[in-house]
Amino acid sequence: MSLEVNDLNKSYGSEQVLSNFSLDMAPGEVVQVEGETGRGKTTLKRCISGLEEYEKGEVNVNGDIAHVFQDERVLPWLNVKKNILLSLQLKNEEISGEKLDQMLELARKLGVADHLDKKIDQVSGGQLQRLLLIRALITDPNLLLLDEPFNSLDTSTRSQIYSEVLEICKDKGIAVLVASHNEDLDSFVDRKISL
């Protein structure tokens, strides 16, 4: 299993957000977490990636996690390429020629190879989200958490990006947990769970 979540409980004050939540994910599986805003989709991802503590339960991840957030978390003083390579630097991984080739290949697949040397404020929202996906994928994760990262984009662009990235993840055997209340993901996901 890429991910095992057992009886996860998380509350904010008196408000119980996750109650005995369990989930298993196989490698390459794509699972969509549905639910209206405030139902705990983001909290679940934050618990899995270690950004939130939880009261009870167990989270086991087999391998590395990559997390693409709802907002665009970039360092504005770095250009696009350096923002992508940041994930490797934070992991203290060597930026080898192989990694640079991998970045370029991903950028070509996602149609943003021409934007790598640009400043962050010179790329559009859709391009930036693709570039942030590359930042996540270049770490060769076993589990990719997508926290409604494309909500600000129009439906056709969103569908196109999901199609591209989920195809890459399936090829590489990366399990993907997508939080979204959009229904345009139906054709891409293996199963859905509701919160």
Next chain:
Amino acid sequence: MIERIRDFEHLNQVIFVLFLLLVVQSSVDFLPTPYEIGKEVVNYLVDPDLRSDLASTAGRVYLSTLLALVLGVIIGVADYFNSTISDIFNSLFYPTQFLSEAVLAILAIAVLGINPLVVYVITVISVVPDVFIATQEGIQELDQRILELGTVYGESKLQVFRHLVIPQMLPYIFIGGIRAHATSWDIVATVEVFLALGGMGYLVQNQFRLLNLPELFALATILISAGLLSDRILRIIKREIDRRYMHHES
């Protein structure tokens, strides 16, 4: 509170000039003309001894500022991990903020004797709160969303600190450095008067004792100009740092 006291201390140079004017007012006959002052400034600037004294004072200012920067940042960052450090720091350094440089100099001479180390001890004690406070401000302003990238990807805390924390804190640390640098000029010159170990402060004291007003005005002009020029250069560098790093929103 400490910051406010520091701001007032920056007026020392102005107060020093006003004091000179008061002395001059009581003996108007001796008032040097701008030409006489300018002539003395030129004479001093071509004098290798003066250049050596100015370099000595400037060297003490820069070394003190650097020491205060290192110490202030270390204490500020340590305080981020353990808030009791802030309490200890305040109890040690806060009382010194109410003492003038002259009193601090006498205390330091009593403890250390007359040696060049006194300049650095007094200056660092006096200006390290500037850097400490600025570092604390920088830590408070860290973008938590950016730091979360470190939690997700950062297996190396050193790399997280290097790539995510330091760039965000740099503008604030530099503000502390500029404040510390400005105050250091006042303090170093004042302490040099007491220590008689050379430097601009000692020259000023000599000319003051002899009431050589044109020389005194010339020295004050050179000292203030050097401080302001140095401050201006640092502010230009700070503008560049701000332009590069001072926008956390993404």
